[in-house]
Amino acid sequence: MDRWTAEGALERIERYRVTSSHMVPTMFNRLLQLPDEVRERHDVSSLRSMVHAAAPCPIETKRRMIEWWGDSIWEYYAATEGGGTSVSAAEWMDRPGTVGKAWPGCAVIVVDEDGNDLPPGESGTVYMKMPGAVFEYKGDEAKTAASRLRDFFTVGDVGYLDAGGYLFLNDRANDMIIVGGVNVYPAEIEGELVQHPAVGDAAVFGVPNPDTGEEIKAVVELLEGWEPGDATTGAILEWLRDRIGRQKLPRSIDYTTEMPRDPNGKLYKRKLRDPYWEGHDRAI
Structure with a gap:
């Protein structure tokens, strides 16, 4: 095609x-x-x-x-850098949401901010390793060093392992929204949004808020037959209230005719987020 x-x-x-x-x-x-x-x-x-x-x-x-x-x-x-997990349909149905167990010969760990291994069920930074996979980021020794822990590396994802060694991902650390000191992961909100009959695609990210630091913004691509406006926004938010916690509800919804995705489906969230941060010292 x-x-x-x-x-x-x-x-x-x-x-x-x-x-x-x-x-x-x-x-x-x-x-x-x-x-x-x-x-x-x-x-x-x-x-x-x-x-x-x-x-x-x-x-x-x-x-x-x-x-x-x-x-x-x-x-x-x-990750391109090496290592990973996989899961079959049957395994996933037993553990909905998992991305699987480490490939044979690979290893996956989850650690806290000090680099200590976390017990099952506790979220932290995901690190992987694959024997023989040695890499460095071209021309960026600092990024290479920051990605390493012992002989493991990370691409910045946050998740947890269950007692059986199955990995569950919360989101990318740099996509996390901090609202009044509470960590909110956009992937969960996006996953609920795309179940609404009006929503063809969705992206969620943090935008500046003078009181809480950030607030939750949703950008939605509507399906044919729906029009952007207060009525549609109200219907989507009302529907979301029964599916996610109050602290995770978007404060507002904007609309786009097409999400900035590459041919493989990867979302360029920065293209949506950056305009909201113009004129601010930094994106939190």
């Missing part, structure tokens, strides 16, 4: 009897937003391995995809 579309993907899976491919959560959301009669029209029984990665996948989105595509759904979490 010259440009990926949800119905176009289903048509090609059926026509070419596709067995394996790679998607990102935004594509899953687009597929699930299709009318039932469109989804049921296409035969996807040829699928054996549909791998997804690159961004957090909302729990409800993934559960619905597994109910539709079954054991073909696989997920991995990894």
